[in-house]
Amino acid sequence: MLKKLSPEKLEEILETGIEIFAENGLHAAPMASIARQAGVSVGVLYKYYANKEDFFRSCLRHSLDSLEGLLREVTSKEDKLLNYSRQLIRALQSFSALHPSHIRMYHQITVSSGEAARLLASEIEGLSSRLYTRLISQGRESGALRRDMEPGLFAFFFDNLLMMLQFSYCCDYYKARMELYCGGMPEDSAVEEQLLRFLESAFTFERSLVPHGDSRGENR
Amino acid sequence: MLKKLSPEKLEEILETGIEIFAENGLHAAPMASIARQAGVSVGVLYKYYANKEDFFRSCLRHSLDSLEGLLREVTSKEDKLLNYSRQLIRALQSFSALHPSHIRMYHQITVSSGEAARLLASEIEGLSSRLYTRLISQGRESGALRRDMEPGLFAFFFDNLLMMLQFSYCCDYYKARMELYCGGMPEDSAVEEQLLRFLESAFTFERSLVPHGDSRGENR
Amino acid sequence: MLKKLSPEKLEEILETGIEIFAENGLHAAPMASIARQAGVSVGVLYKYYANKEDFFRSCLRHSLDSLEGLLREVTSKEDKLLNYSRQLIRALQSFSALHPSHIRMYHQITVSSGEAARLLASEIEGLSSRLYTRLISQGRESGALRRDMEPGLFAFFFDNLLMMLQFSYCCDYYKARMELYCGGMPEDSAVEEQLLRFLESAFTFERSLVPHGDSRGENR
Amino acid sequence: MLKKLSPEKLEEILETGIEIFAENGLHAAPMASIARQAGVSVGVLYKYYANKEDFFRSCLRHSLDSLEGLLREVTSKEDKLLNYSRQLIRALQSFSALHPSHIRMYHQITVSSGEAARLLASEIEGLSSRLYTRLISQGRESGALRRDMEPGLFAFFFDNLLMMLQFSYCCDYYKARMELYCGGMPEDSAVEEQLLRFLESAFTFERSLVPHGDSRGENR
DNA sequence: AATGAATGAGGTTTCATTCAT
DNA sequence: TATGAATGAAACCTCATTCAT
Secondary structure, three states, X not given: OOOOOOHHHHHHHHHHHHHHHHHHOOOOOOHHHHHHHHOOOHHHHHHXXXXXXXXXXXXXXXXXXXXXXXXXXXXXXXXXXXXXXXXXXXXXXXXXXXXXHHHHHHHHHOOOOHHHHHHHHHHHHHHHHHHHHHHHHHHHHXXXXXXOOXXXXXHHHHHHHHHHHHHHXXXXXXXXXXXXXXXXXXXXXXXXXXXXXXXXXXXXXXXXXXXXXXXXXXXX | OOOOOOHHHHHHHHHHHHHHHHHHHHHHOOHHHHHHHXXXXXXXXXXXXXXXXXXXXXXXHHHHXXXXXXXXXXXXXXXXXXXXXXXXXXXXHHHHHHOHHHHHHHHHHOOOOHHHHHHHHHHHHHHHHHHHHHHHHHHHHHOOOOOOOOHHHHHHHHHHHHHXXXXXXXXXXXXXXXXXXXXXXXXXXXXXXXXXXXXXXXXXXXXXXXXXXXXXXXXX | OOOOOOHHHHHHHXXXXXXXXXXXXXXXXXXXXXXXXXXXXXXXXXXXXXXXXXXXXXXXXXHHXXXXXXXXXXXXXXXXXXXHHXXXXXXXXXXXXXXXXXXHHHHHHOOOOHHHHHHHHHHHHHHHHHHHHHHHHHHHHHOOOOOOOOHHHHHHHHHHHHHHHHHHHHOHHHHHHHHXXXXXXXXXXXXXXXXXXXXXXXXHOOHHHOOOOOOOOOOO | OOOOOOHHHHHHHXXXXXXHHHHHHHHHOOHHHHHHHHOOOHHHHHHHOOOHXXXXXXXXXXXXXXXXXXXXXXXXXXXXXXXXXXXXXXXXXXXXXXXXXXXXXXXXXXXXOHHHHHHHHHHXXXXXXXXXXXXXXXXXXXXXXXXXXXXXXXXXXXXXXXXXXXXXXXXXXXXXXXXXXXXXXXXXXXXXXXXXXXXXHHHHOOHHHOOXXXXXXXXX
């Protein structure tokens, strides 16, 4: 019985798929390129996956598995948002350095539309949205975080910053944009430090405490 | 570029292009659809524009003109970051409601790669990156904003939040994601209020002032 | 305005389609062959027809139009089944000689299955089934034809013979089969004469009149 | 042909082949489906049969063996055409009910063309054409059947009716067509009775005896 | 000058056949 | 010997671009 496709080969195919999807987008990625680059024939792809859509879903699932593993690992070590944040930033920086194609593929996914967009969003963002909202609610109850915030929206802002960070490490357009803002690619440690400061203040200080007063009130 | 097209027709062609590019992406948008929907022949498109790429650049330029107009208008009225922020948020909310296709087209652009990505980023983000960095530097000098920040990175975070907000109003995937975080589409006013609180705190409170202490130090 | 596709060219495309469908079958006929043989590009086919299925339907309709024209013409001249039969046989012989591909395409259609088969059958056979059944019923009422028959089944036998005749003139397999039975391709006139004798007797003599008695009765 | 396959397995493979060829046609039947459904590997098929064509020929031969057995059995019991007809109709009705795939495969064969068509026709129709022609000739000599007929053509008409009957019981298109003519699927017994009446009259009454005269002469 | 029909390369998917195991 | 994974040619269909009218 010919078992040519070892788990390693299958892994390689999926990683190649992620790479090509990341580069070309879901629609424009040629199955032939994936096959060629993975060193197999197109027939192999269609033996293991019903069609392009199915293959893409498998690539996504493969990637999400490792990303969710990362998320769970970080979560298991910390339970307070701000402590957790530092670990998370570092983990994302390292994931971005190791698997930039995965992040690029997620970014390609964000251009989908219609029902597919809704399904993909819930598959990709479901876990983190629930986690962040929970951590923030807990922090607010315990008094560790500010009270004058809506946890959902603040979780949304929080994830916006982290998602953009990843994209900025991996996607050409966002990379160029970050360099534009920072005058070159900033050090990982500088990003970590500054983003933590940004987040700490945003999540801990209530509006009434804002000190300088000069930017308050006149908008009402 | 010859000039036989009336300015109105030209405007219509470009707006149609933006719509179709926004919907389909740069690669998948059919020139024939654009021509048909704009009520001209494909021949006209290829008479005035060398090719699809060239036409796309013109659509982008057309859109940037109106977006930069908006930015300049808001800027002319305010010069302090936090006052400015409220105006900007409102302006972006209204722009997103009026011209969602423009925002979607910008989003489509973010998937480009290589040298094109760098050029597009600098064309689209150049103005705001310089503006935000300047406003933040000034605020830091004047004492209105915190001193322990790098203006470039904080400007980057600031724009990340605003860009994601626009995408979340206009692009299917991000729309679904925002609903996931907020349990439904939030009111414009709630978004405005919460994002302002988030930004105010992030930009004004220095780390040493962080009140509860419980999120410091215990990181190992 | 480029009007390259004259009605003549369109006709040529449809005739070529009929030819290729007749030769290869619906599924196996390559659109590229049709285009090449008709002297156009595949793009033309897909500009005028939504897809292969649609193109095939148009070929069928084109053919049915001429066949139904023929049927109506013969019908208009005669209203008694047996007079009508001679005209019909001659018409089918001449149609088979002029347009063998059409007949071969009908034959290819008979291998379709499922709902498609039902629809095609009703489209192709609807007219003649109604016509034959009506003629036979009328003949039975008037006393010109035997009374001890069910018009539907006799119409069915009648059409079976005519359909097989056409196929036997045009389709390789049936041609070979007819030669097997007749020891070579029979003259048109012999086929006409013999088939008319066959039909006349079948449609006019009632069972009770069967003369020789030796094949009667003992089967009951 | 090597012989390691048990006769039962061989039978199963051939029957499966017949089924798949019947359903999909010669061209579109996937060898892999046949192997899977028969519970063997494709390798086995290609070990015992040189290629698809060769395998198909074996399926046909297998089917012809049983059909010819049937024909011989009926023939051995009767020697007069009209007595024989009733037995034959019943036998074909029962064969159609038991082995519709075989009939469908024969039908699929009728779309073949070129030299293959000639060979297949002679293989499939040789026996019955010789048998029918002989029976009819004998009947004509003995006076049991009409004299004014050419045995070959009448045998041809006779077989046309029987072949169409089988196809009408088994093939979707012809089934739909028969329902169109009869307003629903007729009872086996009605078909038997009516077809016998049709055949009896066709084969026994000479033209000169045609009673009503109204369908004679006026054809110019 | 403007039109839009025509082109044909390129993408997805299927399946007969081979051959490593 | 038997397996069934792998191959890759060929089919459908789309769309950027050209160019006859």
